[in-house]
Amino acid sequence: MTTAPFDRRAALKARHRRAILDAADALIGEGARFSVDQLADRADVSRRTIFNHFASIDDVVTTVCSEMLGVVIDRFRDTVTSGQRSSMFDDVAGALRDTDVPGIIGYLWRALGGFAPGDPRADQIFQATFRRTSEEMARELARRYPDADPIDAAILVSSLMNGTVVIATHWIAETSAATDDASRELWRHLLERLIATVRTGY
Secondary structure (H helix, E strand, O other): HHHHHHHHHHHHHHHHHHHHHHHHHHHHHOOOOOOOOHHHHHHOOOHHHHHHHOOOOOHHHHHHHHHHOHHHHHHHHHOOOOHHHHHHHHHHHHHOOOOHHHHHHHHHHHHHOOOOOOOHHHHHHHHHHHHHHHHHHHHHHHHHOOOOOOHHHHHHHHHHHHHHHHHHHHHHHHOOOOHHHHHHHHHHHHHHHHHHHHHOOO
């Protein structure tokens, strides 16, 4: 007899969370940092509701950006080959190649109001975004490759995703997150360098 009210509360909570994230995405698209009050107004919820779901504005931004970067995981699901341990590296590398990572990084850059390398707030959100994606990718690898050592899977994903943060920082410094042909060519060069370095080791 208590299931229906609980389900209604859960559905309302999910709707509020989605409304907050959609509102944050819209505000990010407008290209400026935003306050809690602006976010609450756009999402049509109270400030308290925002903090019932998220620890801070930075947590909201990180979650929105993590959803964007989650496209890498979707690409991974699409590119999984044999499910054999030997194909793990190629599958993760293929997902990075097949995803518009420059476009996503440009989104992150706009989400943070533009930033220079070394900006502590931006670095924290950037690292948190990639860490959340890495953790989800490692879980997905464990599901897709049940015979693989989970530590091997985590190391593989961490190496590639942390390396992506390194080349992204360099790419932003060189291009200011532009996504023209020259910037994308630089990204492809940096990504292939990363993949080759991680594949062969030092």
